[in-house]
Amino acid sequence: MTPRTITELAAALRDGSTTPRTLLDAALAHVDRTEQDLNAYLAVTRELGYMQADAASHMLEEHPDTASPLCGIPMALKDVLCVDGIDTTAGSKILRGFKPPYTSTAVQRLFDAGAVCVGKTNCDEFAMGSSTENSAYGPVGNPWDIERVPGGSSGGSAATVAAGSVPYSLGSDTGGSIRQPAALTGVVGFKPTYGRISRYGLIAFASSLDQIGPFTRTVEDCALVYTTIAGHDPRDSTSDPRAVDDPLASLHAGVAGMRLGIPREYLGEGTEPGVRDAVQAAFRVLEAQGATLQEVSLPSTDVALSVYYIIAPAECSSNLARYDGVRFGSRVERPSLTDTYLQTRGVGFGNEVKRRVMLGTYALSSGYYDAYYRQAQKVRTLVSQEFEAVFKEVDAIVCPTSPSVAFPMGSRDDPLSMYMCDVVTLPANLAGIPGISVPCGFVDGLPVGLQVIAPRFEDARVMRVAHAYEQATDFHAQLSPYASAAA
Amino acid sequence: MTETATIAAALDRYEVVIGLEVHAQLLTRSKMFCPCPADYTSAAPNANTCPVCLGLPGVLPTINQEAVDFTVRTALALHCDIPPFTKFDRKNYFYPDLPKGYQISQYDLPLSVSGHLEFPVGGDAVRCGITRVHLEEDTGTMHHAGDVLQSATSSLIDLNRCGVPLMEIVGEPDLRTPEAAREYLVRLRQILTYIGVNDGNLEKGSFRCDANISLRPRGAQELGVKVEVKNMNSFRAVQRALESEIERQTEVLDAGGTLVQETRGWVEAQGRTISQRSKEQAHDYRYFPEPDLPPLRLDAAFVERVRATLPELPEARAHRFQQQYGLTAYDAAVLTDTRDEADTYEALVAARVPAKLAANWQSGDVAALANEHHVPLQHSGLGIDGLASLLRLVDAGTINGPTAKELLAELYVSGGNPEGLVRDRGLAQVSDTAELSALVDAAITANPAAAADFRAGKQRALGQLMRAVKEATGGKADMPLVNRLLRERLLEQ
Amino acid sequence: MTLSRAEVDHVATLARLGLSDAEKDRLLGELEAILDHIERLQRVDTSTLAETAQVGDLVNVLRADVPEAPIGAAAALRNAPATDGSYFVVGAIQGTELDA
């Protein structure tokens, strides 16, 4: 038996061939077998899971026709999503033992739909990183090669879907933290339009960039999860009130007649040849489906990275000020309050977090604000304008998700080289536009992702293009060794 | 020299430049950025909190509409402009009473700018510019175990107050004396309470003031070194702290010294300010736009809607009282001191109590009773309606002044219907000329010596005769009439 | 772009990060390298560009002034490292700690 999709499991739950408990048993057993190698979980929520599985059984019995397709199906949550009473650490030592007294909106919507929570997944500390090596609780193995990283920061959420433990999970994407690990682990990963999914209950990294999104095995599953969690939330003032398009309605519409743009700058010299070949092959598949492909230009791609590495650290330096050891989390007690603050934060935060807090504090500090933060905000406008101009010429952008395939753990110890991982994903965060990564090939047995980007609120269009590509290929059906072993 | 003399001498040589910053809590029902109740005094410590005001990981703020309305209302009352675009910013600093490590405030684009406040000081009209009125959130409160801050062993944090809407009103450095500074605050507080946005309690800290003060030699163009003074929790403290600062700065300058830019705290018990923080230690707040809150666009229609909710302001109302009710400037000022006072007055007049009579009683006996019982008229047993019927009885001559006074004192506490009581107890004034004339004759007959004395020119002797008539009527006699009848009778013989 | 060690000290204090000397030395080099890279931002002509603080066109997102039940003191204090049952407790504040 191979890992099944949400769609398949929803059918199986309704024809009586399985039950939520059976699915949860299997998921937990799979996690137990693979955690030694993968370290994808920071907490397994067995008790919560069984409670939800039983409630889901009830829902399915009572209302088999109206129950959500997610009802009774196991899933996992990146450990930056707050769940009432469940340990939530954001991959940081400073939050060890923290149990939020509330549940994030997106998660609550899944719970209301009957989702069954298997656990909280490992991630880079406070979602800062591109390899999940910055977790205070150890790195995550890539199910395709456990000596390699799964990407990041949502590495645990990507790995658990790639390993076949659960059919879907939630992650968060600030500069590529869903799409890049999806690419590196051979699954679908989607970052919706900024404002589409409530950030309430998502532990903030960079507020103007953060967005929650799903990891799934197929684009159709992605659409199912997205429609469940998307939509206005009065608790998040930046969540958009306009109606959400149903991506399922246009999913099968195909790409015939669509104009797709390939940004010249996204296939630059930093792109590994194997990745380039795989992505170019994907372009030909889309052409064969009837799309028109043309080269476009996003000239500020190079400076977008600099913009990102000012704005994200600046916002994070402020967002992380609340970790002071007063109301929650761990505290290092010292005779003076100032020393208590210094040591609590000095000991509680890891290197990458400290680096970004330092960088952001510097960029906002007196005398540097105009040169760094204000200038970055202006260039951010330019980045958005360039996307808008391109979207006058084409319906969507297609490009690699990551310039490289999964790299060996410990191979990128220089911060800047790690930051380069996000060079083709972070512009979408700066512009607040949707982007998806869908499997598009392999290089030496390691997955490659194709990224599709569209204008704001064209989330359905992104999924439509990705689905057309997916249906024409079978890369998404290829399984990591851990998923094959699930049989 | 006395303090006043010292200040006067200092003011001769130096020009004092004072600017005030006021923080006023808004009387909303819920907090600024979360729906917790804003009443932080009546709940147990930390009871009025939620994940948002606790600054827990993952939470987001939402803007209280009423707080925006109240701030705009204040700005309009202070003649400010309301720019079409405004936003919130984060002010970053660490302190245990600030859970998020930043305060959501407004930096470069506040809700309102360029207003002013006009008021008289010692007969002169003073106009103080208002730089801006902006909206932010209050912090929590800290209690220090141990007696004083410096020797405390631990600090206790209560976050009930954290997130209460707070308005910052920044005044221009247009004030030139401590007295003017005090008067500015009195007026500002009056306006805020009038328009119903703040309860004006300096002691509890719902209305707080910081002052910036500098001295420069008369005629100098450059401003002197600015000192910020904090910890003043009464109008008197503000005036005393500023006077003390003028003395201190004058001494330094007179001795040829230079002042340092610093923050000083007023220590009430010692009657002086002490240094808290120098410029070198100044904060770097790293303001930046709050990414969790979309900006506000306040169009003209919105501003006009808020303007329509503005009540008549105290100055205008006092002016109208003079015109409409023929009151003196003093009476008009007293009766418009608070909105309740003025509303009460107009309710009495509307209830057919003559304007002058209402003014005299309200600012006299009624004010004294309110003071004595710590209960305003509208919450007393008598109430506004009761007072109106009592005063109508006075106006109609049904009861005399002393009777009205006694009834007022009784009814203020116990309540009751004045007309009914006057009837039941037979308190109505005796003003029948025939009945009183008989009693006057009887009094003269019974007190021949007094009558003789009066006829001999001793005016005082009339008192004894008047008392006799009063007693004979059980105190209900129309005494002015008795007086007239007695004089007529005594002089005709 | 050269960052001084004093600036690193100052920023670490502002950010309340207790760092060892070795950490500060390492950060000095890393931050310099990042700032050098970011320097290219200064070459962009931004004279006609507005600032983007957040994407999207939302304005006037307001909540009605209606109080809701708070979570209460017990829930508020549950995660705290130190309380006395009613209050959060921190060590005493000393002298100039109000500052910096």
Ligand SMILES: [Zn+2]
């Ligand atoms: Zn609250």
